[in-house]
């Protein structure tokens with residue numbers, strides 16, 4: 001077996017009910033070594049439930065979590081770096097002490113734990129707060145500490161529940177870089193988020209979950225293939241109706257000289273360019289791919305909710 005195959009996290013046909021609520025129905029996906037996987041879905045779609053089951057803090061009713069092709073064990077689960085949605089730091093404990101404690105819980109000796117805490121608090125920009133109680137930090141800084149808590153024991157797998165929520169743009173950059181670096185080291189990284197532009201920018205693959213089931217799972221490029229193709233044309237002198245004669249083209253919006261057009265089957269983008277040039281100068285002429293947000297809306301609205309009552 002190759003190293004890559006050994007470092008693959010698989011969620012296979014996992015199901016879970018809370019009483020009458022079906023939270024997960026045959027949830028299936030995998031995250032390979034070095035892969036950043038974005039887990040997206042509407043509120044209540046089942047992301048947190050899946051992550052808790054992967055970590056082992058919640059038992060599934062059916063299905064399996066595998067690591068390296070084998071059912072995941074308690075020992076392997078100790079090597080997961082987890083950031084829970086509800087966060088989990090002790091508010092009255094000092095940042096540094098708490099992180100050392102968590103690192104030691106995962107088996108690090110005292111010296112290695114302290115070194116790791118120094119490294120991660122520095123990298124995450126909270127080194128100067130090591131002697132402060134967690135509750136004295138802003139929410140964003142508490143979140144950085146929470147990420148440090150997931151990382152101090154040098155995990156083999158990272159599972160992060162909405163790590164970006166509530167962060168300022170600088171903190172988003174710091175967090176993004178850390179996740180990219182961990183993936184580059186070969187760690188499978190899965191995180192949930194409602195910030196779809198960020199997911200689109202960062203992730204190698206994306207899974208869209210709806211009503212406890214994975215409804216689309218691929219690279220953003222592959223998910224975009226076959227979707228609507230749009231052109232953005234900025235022609236300041238263009239009057240409404242300027243593209244009416246071009247076959248296969250539907251104007252979606254026009255604001256001043258800026259027009260967004262949908263290209264249907266057989267439409268010729270060069271014919272659009274000629275029509276635009278006929279109005280005067282053309283300052284911008286570009287193809288626009290469907291964003292992950294548009295894809296998400298389409299995928300989610302295509303599937304009828306099937307959560308059992």
Ligand SMILES: Nc1ncnc2c1ncn2[C@@H]1O[C@H](COP(=O)(O)OP(=O)(O)OP(=O)(O)O)[C@@H](O)[C@H]1O
Pocket residue numbers: 018021022023041042043044045046047048049050085
């Ligand atoms: N402890 C619980 N008891 C009963 N129902 C629960 C419990 N936890 C979750 N659920 C239900 O299970 C479903 C999935 O919830 P989950 O928290 O996994 O969704 P999510 O995708 O993480 O949502 P969000 O984006 O809002 O965090 C929802 O219908 C939710 O109400």
